[in-house]
Amino acid sequence: MAGQAFGSLPERWQLVLWHTEVEGETPARVAPLLGVEPGAVAALAYRAREGLKQAYLQAHITDLGSEACRPIMAQLGAHARGRLGKRNTRTVRKHLEHCAECQGMNSMLKYINSHIGAIVAPAVLGHAAATRAIVARLTGGKRRLRAGRVFRWRRP
Numbered sequence: 001m002a003g004q005a006f007g008s009l010p011e012r013w014q015l016v017l018w019h020t021e022v023e024g025e026t027p028a029r030v031a032p033l034l035g036v037e038p039g040a041v042a043a044l045a046y047r048a049r050e051g052l053k054q055a056y057l058q059a060h061i062t063d064l065g066s067e068a069c070r071p072i073m074a075q076l077g078a079h080a081r082g083r084l085g086k087r088n089t090r091t092v093r094k095h096l097e098h099c100a101e102c103q104g105m106n107s108m109l110k111y112i113n114s115h116i117g118a119i120v121a122p123a124v125l126g127h128a129a130a131t132r133a134i135v136a137r138l139t140g141g142k143r144r145l146r147a148g149r150v151f152r153w154r155r156p
Contacts, residue, residue: 005055013048020045053116054078057109065101072102080109 006014012034019030020041027041034041058077065073072095078084079092096103 001059002056005052005059008055008059009048009051012044013051016041016045017048017052021049050081050083053113054081054083056116057081057113060109060112061105069095069099069102072096072099073105076102076106076109080106080113 006017009017016030016034019025019033020027027038027045030041031038034044036044054077056077057080058074061073061076072092075084075088075092079089084092096106
């Protein structure tokens with residue numbers, strides 16, 4: 001499912017995720033590949049990571065249920081991540097009040113979302129990203145492993 005989610009992303013998002021997360025390149029080094037400023041690369045990488053997480057959650061929905069549930073099921077991945085707008089959030093919550101099938105799916109996606117960092121990075125981005133994520137988690141986010149060395153954590 002993680003590979004499917006990664007493959008469903010736009011090519012530009014796949015490219016920026018590969019270079020920033022797997023190769024460990026800085027936005028300044030990736031910027032010339034995309035023809036944009038380093039700040040735009042950082043923003044793109046943020047959106048790509050979020051898009052990957054939502055796509056991964058959405059990949060778990062294989063049966064869209066009844067006709068009335070389909071529009072809601074299509075939004076549950078973003079809902080579990082807290083990324084829906086106010087109007088869509090109200091619509092989803094109202095539907096969840098009376099639909100047991102969608103409630104169950106929503107509960108499952110929320111559970112998966114709570115463990116998503118430990119699942120998606122290793123499955124999609126490979127061992128390098130998984131190692132960096134583990135080191136960051138173990139050191140409280142203060143250090144990051146890159147190319148076999150530990151560097152100070154820098155916020156994007």
